[in-house]
């Protein structure tokens with residue numbers, strides 16, 4: 537698969553086969569992904585890769601927190617988008633696409649809640665990669681670098697027939713990850729990636745998210 541093809545076919549996968557992902561495969565993905573650039577080669581990324589019973593315990597604890605309406609940790613980057621903005625419009629657009637595919641109506645709170653829980657369960661993936669940075673790093677300095685390595689992981693995963701979903705939902709309650717995965721409190725958890733072999737029968741996995749055409753978001757200067 538060439539680079540252009542990989543970038544074009546990567547998409548968020550929100551349901552997986554139960555087949556485990558071998559440790560050596562995830563290791564190779566990470567070894568490749570850390571070729572990502574980082575400011576002054578600071579390489580701020582650190583990973584904890586979780587599977588098996590511990591991942592199941594984390595899923596359960598996340599759902600308990602969610603159901604008890606525990607507030608998201610203040611570190612969480614996903615604050616709301618401005619009302620009536622183009623960004624909010626795009627957010628609504630992808631939600632409508634996904635709900636349409638999953639046959640979830642606006643009023644069906646039961647189905648909506650079940651859908652929301654999926655992210656907190658790492659979409660039932662056989663493994664989750666948790667990415668974090670040391671709290672001594674001035675924030676938000678490492679975020680750009682984490683974005684680069686995250687995209688590399690998602691692209692490299694394709695080479696092994698794996699799918700991924702980057703998920704803020706999976707780190708909404710970092711205290712769960714500190715407790716069950718033993719990630720030190722001195723680390724700031726930035727993002728999670730669910731990883732596994734895609735279940736292509738799951739309707740939402742056929743989604744193709746929209747993109748604004750380049751001409752709408754670019755200004756060209758000094759070209760013919």
Ligand SMILES: Cc1cc2nc3c(=O)[nH]c(=O)nc-3n(C[C@H](O)[C@H](O)[C@H](O)COP(=O)(O)O)c2cc1C
Pocket residue numbers: 546547548549550630655701702703704705706727745
């Ligand atoms: C930082 C970040 C956080 C995300 N968090 C979630 C999440 O919590 N739940 C989810 O279903 N998708 C999440 N996504 C996936 C986006 O919804 C998805 O990338 C976007 O809709 C574009 O779709 P695509 O990845 O299929 O191209 C996240 C993506 C990014 C980059």
